[in-house]
Amino acid sequence: MIIKKLPLGPIEANTYIIFDENSKEAVVIEASGDAQKIKNELDNLGANLKYILLTHGHFDHVFALNELKELCPDVKAYLNKEDEKLLEHIGVQCGNFGIAGVDVPKIDEFIDENTKLSFAGKEIKPIHTPGHTKGSMCYLIEGELFSGDTLFFEEIGRCDLPGGDFSEIENSIRKKLFTLDKNIVVHPGHSHDTTIAHEIKYNAYFGENSRY
Numbered sequence: 471m472i473i474k475k476l477p478l479g480p481i482e483a484n485t486y487i488i489f490d491e492n493s494k495e496a497v498v499i500e501a502s503g504d505a506q507k508i509k510n511e512l513d514n515l516g517a518n519l520k521y522i523l524l525t526h527g528h529f530d531h532v533f534a535l536n537e538l539k540e541l542c543p544d545v546k547a548y549l550n551k552e553d554e555k556l557l558e559h560i561g562v563q564c565g566n567f568g569i570a571g572v573d574v575p576k577i578d579e580f581i582d583e584n585t586k587l588s589f590a591g592k593e594i595k596p597i598h599t600p601g602h603t604k605g606s607m608c609y610l611i612e613g614e615l616f617s618g619d620t621l622f623f624e625e626i627g628r629c630d631l632p633g634g635d636f637s638e639i640e641n642s643i644r645k646k647l648f649t650l651d652k653n654i655v656v657h658p659g660h661s662h663d664t665t666i667a668h669e670i671k672y673n674a675y676f677g678e679n680s681r682y
């Protein structure tokens with residue numbers, strides 16, 4: 471399994487391509503910018519894209535979704551229903567960051583913890599982790615966790631935007647993420663990777679040596 475990280479879009483959110491060399495299947499997590507670049511990477515791998523999975527409805531993670539869907543018209547995009555409203559207000563979200571708006575991104579399917587998805591014979595486990603937004607999702611694929619803006623290297627996602635809630639993110643991280651296998655590698659929506667073990671120890675908010 472190959473994981474490619476592409477920091478793209480107006481504020482460099484990470485889009486990930488997960489690719490299985492044997493089956494040639496791929497999953498894209500987020501569509502943060504430059505859809506043509508994402509498509510070129512998929513083509514260079516000879517990948518057959520199965521799903522586009524979105525961790526939440528903030529503009530910087532879905533900025534290029536419509537373009538990517540035009541380039542890959544048969545591929546479905548998934549988002550948790552609780553973030554549908556955020557997408558409808560993508561123009562306002564962009565405006566708050568001084569960025570020109572884009573059309574409302576089109577979602578094909580809503581995803582929650584009961585959604586069954588597989589990739590190259592492996593289960594994709596969707597984990598609902600509200601707190602940064604109500605519909606925030608993490609995706610676990612064979613020891614690799616894609617955490618969106620819920621969990622970052624020694625940090626957590628902000629909770630002061632619409633739908634954010636500190637006690638919810640605390641619950642999501644302590645009860646749902648910190649109880650996963652400690653060796654799991656965490657691939658966040660911004661900046662660099664971490665592990666569950668590292669965050670249990672060093673996370674600034676919920677780690678053993680937390681500052682707060």
Ligand SMILES: [Zn+2]
Pocket residue numbers: 526528602619
């Ligand atoms: Zn966000």
